[in-house]
Structures are given as C-alpha cells and as structure tokens.
C-alpha cells in the first residue's frame with residue numbers, strides 16, 4: 001500500500017482494497033485486449049447470476065486461471081477487462097459470467113457458488129480479491145440491466161473491454177453507473193443518532209443512510225436524509241471516507257454531521273426505530289458486550305468505522 005493511501009480511512013475497508021491498475025489506455029486497443037485475454041497468467045472471476053464461483057480447499061479464490069474458468073463455463077467473449085495486477089506477475093484480471101445452469105454448477109466438488117457479502121464478513125478470500133470482485137460485480141450487473149439503448153431502445157453492444165456500451169442504431173454511448181449513497185454519523189456532543197430498519201437482524205442498529213439525488217452535494221444529501229428520516233436538523237458536515245459497495249453498484253460515502261436540533265421525528269415507513277446513543281453505549285455495541293445484546297454492523301461496513309471513530313474521539 002502506498003503511504004498516502006495508508007493514511008486514508010477508506011483504505012481500511014474490505015471492498016476498497018484493489019490492487020489492479022485499470023489500464024484504461026488498453027480498453028480501446030482490440031489487439032492488446034486479445035493478447036491479454038490469451039495471456040497464460042490471466043485470471044477470471046466467473047459469476048452465476050450475481051454470485052461469484054469460488055474454489056474450495058485450503059486457499060479458496062474467486063479469480064481462476066483459464067483452465068478452471070473454462071471448466072466453470074466462462075464466457076470469454078463477454079469478459080470485462082478489470083486491469084492488470086499492479087504488483088507481482090502483472091497478470092490481467094477479467095470478470096465474466098458462466099453459461100452453465102445451476103444444476104451443472106451444483107455438480108462440482110471443487111467449486112461452489114459463493115455469497116460475496118458473507119465471504120467479505122468472514123474474510124475467506126485473499127484480501128486483494130475483494131476490491132476486484134466489487135469492481136467486476138458492479139460492472140457485470142450494469143451490463144445485465146442495460147442491454148438496451150436508453151435513448152432509442154435498440155439492443156446495445158459491449159465495447160471498450162466492457163467499460164461502455166454502444167448503440168448500433170443511434171450511436172449513443174453508455175457508461176457503467178455507480179450509485180452514491182450517503183451514510184452519516186450525526187452527533188450531538190457525547191451522543192450519536194442511530195436507526196433501525198425493519199429488515200435489520202434483531203438488535204442491530206446503524207447510521208442513517210440514503211441515496212444522493214441529482215444536483216445535490218454530499219453535505220446537502222446528509223442534511224436532507226437526516227431531516228427526512230429522523231426530523232433532526234444537521235449543521236456542519238465533514239467527509240469521512242468512502243467504500244465501493246457492490247450490492248449492487250453503490251459507493252457508500254461516509255460523513256460526520258453535527259446535529260443542531262434534538263427532538264426526533266421518525267419517518268415510520270423508513271425506520272422501525274431511531275434514538276440517541278451515548279458514546280459509552282456505542283463502545284459496548286462495538287465490543288459485543290452490550291447488556292441488551294444490541295450491536296452495530298461488522299467492520300466490512302463503513303458504519304462500523306464511523307462509530308469506531310466516534311468512540312475513539314473521547315480518548316483523544
């Protein structure tokens with residue numbers, strides 16, 4: 001890791017660790033892409049639906065050599081070029097889908113259909129694979145949901161090593177999208193605001209979050225979402241860190257905001273509950289020894305790091 005990166009909060013997140021040099025300069029060079037695709041060192045992530053195929057055994061991986069990728073039914077002609085390893089062998093990495101159905105996939109004993117979220121929580125795969133998996137999964141998801149030109153409706157075609165789609169009918173170019181989400185730690189001195197969505201596991205609380213809207217700054221989105229969901233007015237907002245979140249294609253943008261009002265008016269459709277938590281209580285939730293068994297999201301989630309920063313603040 002470079003020194004500048006090491007100092008950034010974002011570098012600590014599972015899906016932020018990406019060791020690939022994306023080599024955008026090669027994306028429009030068809031001869032270079034063919035060479036990379038045929039490179040004996042090339043590695044391929046292969047997904048079934050939205051789930052990566054992972055090798056079993058003592059050293060599981062989601063990035064396979066060509067022979068394994070062929071076994072897995074990889075569609076090499078539709079592979080997205082993710083980039084070349086920035087260190088080590090400089091191998092080119094690709095992401096693609098399998099042509100095999102579930103019944104065929106279930107027959108292998110050497111591979112399994114993985115669950116990326118569970119895998120990231122447990123840290124099963126090599127650390128340098130998660131950022132590339134996030135990159136590949138978000139990009140493949142975009143291709144699967146943007147097969148038609150949004151200007152004229154014709155079937156569009158993958159181009160530039162998978163980093164664009166071009167419409168043969170009207171010539172429009174379309175680019176992969178990332179959906180920014182603000183997630184905010186709103187503080188009031190020694191307390192912070194946490195909420196519960198009904199889909200959370202029982203006992204889990206987290207920072208409020210919401211999608212950014214067109215024409216909004218990060219700061220304005222933090223103030224709007226907090227006002228909408230909790231009825232709390234927020235003053236100054238500071239950027240904290242960001243993390244690619246490939247479920248399916250978000251960028252979580254962590255921010256810290258200072259509350260300028262205290263009385264909560266909860267949006268009952270968005271949140272099942274919402275209240276202030278003391279710093280001491282948050283410390284126990286992070287440590288896993290809260291007396292009522294309350295807890296916060298695991299360290300793969302940016303909310304965990306926002307809350308860690310809040311708890312550490314008292315020690316500084």
Ligand SMILES: [Zn+2]
Pocket residue numbers: 149150151152153154167168169170171172
């Ligand atoms: Zn078109």
